[in-house]
Amino acid sequence: MAEGGPVANDDQVKVSVQAVGKVFTSKARRVEALAAIDLDVRDGEFLCLLGPSGCGKTTLLRIMAELESPSSGRIEMRHDDPDRPLSSVVFQDYSVFPWKTIMDNVVFPLLQNGYRRREAREVARHWLGQLDLAGFEKSFPDTVSGGMKQRVAIARALALRPELLLMDEPLAALDAQLRLLLQEKLLDLWQHNQNTVVFVTHSIDEALLLGDRIAVMSARPGRIDTVIDVPFARPRDPDEIRASPDFAALRDDIWHRLRRELQVS
Numbered sequence: 001m002a003e004g005g006p007v008a009n010d011d012q013v014k015v016s017v018q019a020v021g022k023v024f025t026s027k028a029r030r031v032e033a034l035a036a037i038d039l040d041v042r043d044g045e046f047l048c049l050l051g052p053s054g055c056g057k058t059t060l061l062r063i064m065a066e067l068e069s070p071s072s073g074r075i076e077m078r079h080d081d082p083d084r085p086l087s088s089v090v091f092q093d094y095s096v097f098p099w100k101t102i103m104d105n106v107v108f109p110l111l112q113n114g115y116r117r118r119e120a121r122e123v124a125r126h127w128l129g130q131l132d133l134a135g136f137e138k139s140f141p142d143t144v145s146g147g148m149k150q151r152v153a154i155a156r157a158l159a160l161r162p163e164l165l166l167m168d169e170p171l172a173a174l175d176a177q178l179r180l181l182l183q184e185k186l187l188d189l190w191q192h193n194q195n196t197v198v199f200v201t202h203s204i205d206e207a208l209l210l211g212d213r214i215a216v217m218s219a220r221p222g223r224i225d226t227v228i229d230v231p232f233a234r235p236r237d238p239d240e241i242r243a244s245p246d247f248a249a250l251r252d253d254i255w256h257r258l259r260r261e262l263q264v265s
């Protein structure tokens with residue numbers, strides 16, 4: 001069972017997180033969320049961040065999205081194509097604009113990124129089609145299901161063609177069956193587009209199904225406990241993968257690592 005794999009060359013590294021720490025301070029308390037995180041995200045890979053609740057996964061993702069700055073250490077990100085945004089984020093909670101139609105939810109950030117309206121509508125139509133939302137362009141988000149809202153948020157992020165797609169438990173709020181379907185959709189989309197993806201999840205199965213590597217974090221303050229290479233070839237067939245002995249062995253190994261970190265009070 002490979003852990004971490006060969007060290008990446010500099011030109012294979014999209015994001016380099018170096019000794020990053022994060023402390024939140026307020027009058028009431030001081031929370032050390034991250035301690036000395038070292039992690040490389042390789043160009044074109046699907047990296048999953050897995051760890052116990054509160055270990056700092058979202059904080060690390062927000063630092064990569066430049067929504068939060070580290071308290072210590074540094075982060076380097078390679079922006080290769082000035083015509084594409086460096087990153088785009090999908091959050092857990094269907095972060096769509098309720099007052100805009102589904103079409104305009106996808107069009108709006110494209111206009112902000114310099115697209116002309118006509119081109120933006122064409123691009124939006126393409127991505128809405130990819131996410132099986134054709135026919136819902138004129139609907140408002142609150143009139144469709146949670147799964148559809150989340151597909152709008154994913155279409156919006158992908159339409160921007162970010163070099164780095166950051167996803168914070170994008171499927172966590174969905175029911176189990178819908179989650180499986182969207183996992184398959186994401187697998188399919190990623191296999192065709194191959195952006196670099198960092199994907200936060202609590203689900204070991206999801207990480208094994210989607211990820212090239214899984215960074216397992218320890219309990220707060222979050223550290224990288226280990227980075228596991230996922231050995232399944234692509235394109236992946238979810239049913240085959242779930243039935244394979246390697247899947248069961250890896251799931252067991254990761255669960256034992258996580259269980260050491262979990263505290264039930």
Ligand SMILES: Nc1ncnc2c1ncn2[C@@H]1O[C@H](COP(=O)(O)OP(=O)(O)OP(=O)(O)O)[C@@H](O)[C@H]1O
Pocket residue numbers: 024025031032033051052053054055056057058059060220
């Ligand atoms: N803005 C903030 N101010 C103060 N504390 C914060 C802030 N953001 C996060 N924290 C704290 O930092 C720690 C890490 O939070 P974070 O949300 O990054 O963890 P997580 O691993 O994503 O959690 P979960 O899996 O439950 O979503 C937690 O103790 C949280 O309460």
